[in-house]
Amino acid sequence: MAEFDVIILGAGPGGYVSAIRCAQLGLNTAVVEGRDTLGGTCLNVGCIPSKALLNATHHLHEVHENFEKMGLMGGAPTVDWDKMQAYKADVVGGNTKGIEFLFKKNKVTWLKGWGSIPAAGQVKVGDEVHSAKAIVIATGSEPSALPGVTVDEKTVVTSTGALTLPAIPKSMVVIGAGVIGLEMGSVYARLGTQVTVVEYLDAITPGMDAEVAKTFERILKKQGLKFVMGAAVQKVEGGKVSYKLRKNDKEAEIEAEVVLVATGRRPYTAGLGLEALGVEMLPRGQVKIDDHFRTNIPGLYAIGDAVPGPMLAHKAEDEGMAVAEIIAGKHGHVNYGVIPGVIYTTPEVASVGATEEQLKEAGRAYKVGKFPFMGNARAKAVFQAEGFVKLLADAATDRILGAHIIGPGAGDLIHEVCVAMEFGASAQDLALTCHAHPTYSEAVREAALACGDGAIHA
Numbered sequence: 001m002a003e004f005d006v007i008i009l010g011a012g013p014g015g016y017v018s019a020i021r022c023a024q025l026g027l028n029t030a031v032v033e034g035r036d037t038l039g040g041t042c043l044n045v046g047c048i049p050s051k052a053l054l055n056a057t058h059h060l061h062e063v064h065e066n067f068e069k070m071g072l073m074g075g076a077p078t079v080d081w082d083k084m085q086a087y088k089a090d091v092v093g094g095n096t097k098g099i100e101f102l103f104k105k106n107k108v109t110w111l112k113g114w115g116s117i118p119a120a121g122q123v124k125v126g127d128e129v130h131s132a133k134a135i136v137i138a139t140g141s142e143p144s145a146l147p148g149v150t151v152d153e154k155t156v157v158t159s160t161g162a163l164t165l166p167a168i169p170k171s172m173v174v175i176g177a178g179v180i181g182l183e184m185g186s187v188y189a190r191l192g193t194q195v196t197v198v199e200y201l202d203a204i205t206p207g208m209d210a211e212v213a214k215t216f217e218r219i220l221k222k223q224g225l226k227f228v229m230g231a232a233v234q235k236v237e238g239g240k241v242s243y244k245l246r247k248n249d250k251e252a253e254i255e256a257e258v259v260l261v262a263t264g265r266r267p268y269t270a271g272l273g274l275e276a277l278g279v280e281m282l283p284r285g286q287v288k289i290d291d292h293f294r295t296n297i298p299g300l301y302a303i304g305d306a307v308p309g310p311m312l313a314h315k316a317e318d319e320g321m322a323v324a325e326i327i328a329g330k331h332g333h334v335n336y337g338v339i340p341g342v343i344y345t346t347p348e349v350a351s352v353g354a355t356e357e358q359l360k361e362a363g364r365a366y367k368v369g370k371f372p373f374m375g376n377a378r379a380k381a382v383f384q385a386e387g388f389v390k391l392l393a394d395a396a397t398d399r400i401l402g403a404h405i406i407g408p409g410a411g412d413l414i415h416e417v418c419v420a421m422e423f424g425a426s427a428q429d430l431a432l433t434c435h436a437h438p439t440y441s442e443a444v445r446e447a448a449l450a451c452g453d454g455a456i457h458a
């Protein structure tokens, strides 16, 4: 039996980041991970492999759409799917090995195997029981099930199966127009698959700024994705998806070679023994925590996808660092008001803070500064001038309340606004900051100018 200061269950972005910070703060730290590789959902079957495929297929799309316009002539490359898969595996492998290196460098012990918590202060891995002053649950999430749908990861797949299909399918139905469904749908649409997205609600990407969502849907349609909106899926048999339109109860069917079920994820805490331990859970399966990540069991903490909040890698990482600081007797904190969300399609979509819909509902007086990428020379040069930057600021104080961007590099641009929001900046603060020309960032500045006396290039 080994004794540690901290044992973390799960080596996803929450768990591994927390472990490194714990070690940096002088705590003797171990991580239990049942997978063969570190990095969790994000590195193995989530953020990273999906971005590799998005990158490869983005280039293919560029060749087809834009190369000729730039005088780059010649035949388009053919797709070697096995090689693309190997590239993806290489990217994943390099990153998971990188975490192993960081664990060694920081002297974090990897306890290999699936862990459980037989008693407060104890973690069991295989036949070994280890003790720790603090235990952190960072066991993440798994795809949620859809009634009437059996996943076989061959014809009916989750995102995990969609990342490793044996061949590029001719057709695909994606159930759910959320981030994961649209990213994977984009990948296959660019590879020539006929992609139809079936969504229960009347708008894609629920919770997103409505104007951005509308523009995004229009652009995706132009890229060849089809949408069936307001459709409640009844059952899936083989590749046959039966649905009922919510507005008129009309029933219909659609058939495809592969069906991707992308209707969300649920916390994964199976096998930990939380019920026997008496850990309080929330109705949606998350571990209940207070604002210091503490469960109701002394010394037991939880973070990441296993607890409430957006299921995002960087939210898990931030919580991982904060809980480490708290365990080490410092002041860990996460500002949940400034957690960006990004969709890595082309164009990218990014947002932070409040949406206009939320501000309206809260009865808050706000102003909108909007700037189209059409007025941004750099965006026009890369054929991505369709989107816009929308900045929301308090009507009286000019303090930035949110930003919503659809356009080139949106996933990076959003951080300028995140930093501004962390510092309680006004739209004028952004507007008065010199931005290099020609950059996409100028569009953010122009949106800030539009909150005041007006944008220059609109």
Ligand code: FAD
Pocket: 009, 010, 011, 012, 013, 014, 015, 032, 033, 034, 035, 039, 040, 041, 042, 043, 045, 046, 047, 048, 050, 113, 114, 115, 116, 138, 139, 140, 141, 159, 160, 180, 268, 270, 271, 272, 303, 304, 305, 306, 311, 312, 313, 314, 315, 316, 344
């Ligand atoms: P996870 O990453 O789920 O890690 C938990 C780990 O715990 C797993 O490795 C699991 O094996 C291990 N584990 C579980 N139980 C035990 C046990 N009993 N013993 C030992 N080990 C255990 N988020 C973003 O921010 N950006 C993106 O671009 C993005 N893209 C995504 C794309 C896809 C296809 C998917 C599926 C998800 C994506 N996400 C993205 C979400 C992101 O992956 C998660 O929010 C993030 O991984 C959560 O981190 P975590 O540390 O809480 O848990």
